[in-house]
Amino acid sequence: MTFTRKDILGTQEMNASEITYLLDATESFLEVSTREVKKVPTLRGKTIINLFYEPSTRTRTSFEIAGKRLSADVINISNSSSSAAKGESLKDTALTLAAMAADVIVIRHPASGAPHFLAHHVPSAVINGGDGTHEHPTQALLDLFTIRQRKGALAGLRVSIVGDIAHSRVARSNIFAMRAMGMEVRVCGPASLLPMQVESLGVHACTDLDTALCDADIIMVLRLQLERQEKGLIPSLREYSQLYGLNLTRLAQAKPDVLIMHPGPINRGVEIAPEVAEGPYSLILDQVANGVALRMALLYLLTGGPGL
């Protein structure tokens, strides 16, 4: 298969063979991060711009490291230090960056659909680094890679995603990708945080954590998106933590070989207890490590690297 997309905007439009291709491509780049000199000349002379309108530690650093390990020139723009703070529109920002011949623009933005808007106006390749509550495709892809790495195959695995599903782009991207790969997905959270007609996405929905934990091969815990919520969706963090917080006691309900994932950052003690996040079944740091390799693969493929 040859990779022909101009942009990576979401997993909803990807099918199983494309996802498999991207996961296989990621394997090739894992090794670079284990070397003493973590650099290959593959993307030398390419310009990658990280356009982040929202704060980010792992995604942005991950893209920056991925680009630099490929020898690309990486520039970081955050909205607070750019002319966006002077009120410059997204369209003008896009045209400006395009005029500087950026090869790839990675965008994270609080408005769902912003990367689509950007891709419409620039010839550069656009990677969605997270748009509003819509998608975060690179996260879902690295999550699938991590699961496959540990479990060998994806089809038929049971995943429970727990937390603020309504406001989670990680949940959506994972749901689309997991369903494409034939995985069984359950979503769990308080009724006010489950989006309308969520089951039309091909998942089972429940509001009871024990039900979600039972028989799950993977539990993916999400952060409460406090910055995205209106007031009053849940009575308090304390109550949320009591009903949905994943700690060792609740984990006893799950299978002995269950694996725990979290896209980060974690609210320690709210949705996940520190012992669980740092325990032996946690894949959280594997996710981070794999993220760099996955992003290297995407950058490589989008800038026209020959098939791997």
Added chain:
Amino acid sequence: MSILIRGGRVLDASANLDGVMDLLIDAGKIVSVGGDAAETACQREGSTLSTPLEVIDAHGLLVVPGLIDIHTHLREPGYEYKESIMSGSAAAVAGGFTAIACMANTNPVNDDAAVTKYILDKARAVGLVQVFPIGAVSVGLAGERLAEIGELNQAGVVGISDDGKSVMNSQLMRRALEYAGMFGLPVISHCEDTQLAAHGVMHEGRVSTELGLRGIPAQAEDIMVARDIALAELTGGRLHIAHVSTVGAARLVHDAKARGLCVTAEVTPHHLFLTDEAVRGYDPNTKMYPPLRTAADVEALRQALKDGTIDAIATDHAPHDLADKEVEFDQAPVGIIGLETSLPLTLRLVNEGVLTLTDAIAKLTWGPSQVLGLAKGTLQVGADADVTLIDTQTEYVVDRREFCSKSRNSPFHGWTLKGRAVMTLCAGKIVYSRGPERITSMSAPAGQRRTRGRRGRKSSGT
């Protein structure tokens, strides 16, 4: 001016008229309709006609009362960069409209006689369509105290509405219905429970879940429709529900009418054709209030049009500047323009078998006229000579760069539509014309027919 419109198919729902016949206009009024119109013209020629007779060849065309749009935003005063009374009027006549009602959410708000008078004077000076201002329910549209509705009535408003915003305060809505009822003015209600709708940008449903956009549940509209109907019942006032968009709202209006309440309703063309699926791709030209809903809602609205629950098609023409609209979906202002696509879309309902041609035209003429009590929408003898000639056969591709409106925010760009207005006459004067020359002068001796130049250019948009 005296004009004989010859050989067209005259369709007038108010008089149950449908047939090929002539129409004679003189001094701004309909003088004669039917087979003897040409004879009357000849008899009067040179003696009682106000000017030498012009003849318009309407063979193959539909001849209907001038179209009426009871829900538009002309943006003047205050937002002239989006639209003005002049450009809005030009858009209206290009769409076949001879009368439009404009909402009060201008700057300053039309909550007093001065602004009403400004709008009327401006419209008169432009001289294309007749503009009927709608006054505000509350001062400054703040939803706190009643505007001076008596004064607004005297200044010439045809209804009151806080459209653009919702009257959340039920006590205020009650008082508005009572008070406006004294003058026979309808209260036009923009039904939106703003707390339920909170920051929503599209219909809440399966599509909003997939797109990660905040949704507005249908109930945000239904709750307010139910409330307003209950208040109409309490007060005996005249209630008109603006831009109905849900199954629930249609059902509530239907039941209210069945109980004999004085409730009317309108629907936009876009709510009869588009669903929330159109929002995929995040084009801000699909963002409006009420939002595009589901296929079931579209079906219910079409049915409600058919069975008379909905009295009028009204565009809610809402111009927005390109720079304002061409932003992230969340940030974009709500609303789309509609004056120049309303008629072709309504004709598409006929082509799809949803409405008969007579019914469809009625929803754009007699129906809206009745809602606002305008004494228009008819071609009966003595009526104002507002006439629209329609070519129902020609197909064309909508190109928003050709709109007469200053704004370009339409989701119908690129659609292939069939049928459009080719000539618009307002008060017996040709204010818009497109296509081949159809006018001849009868007063020239036989064999020397002169063709006059076209009246009323379509203005070139920016």
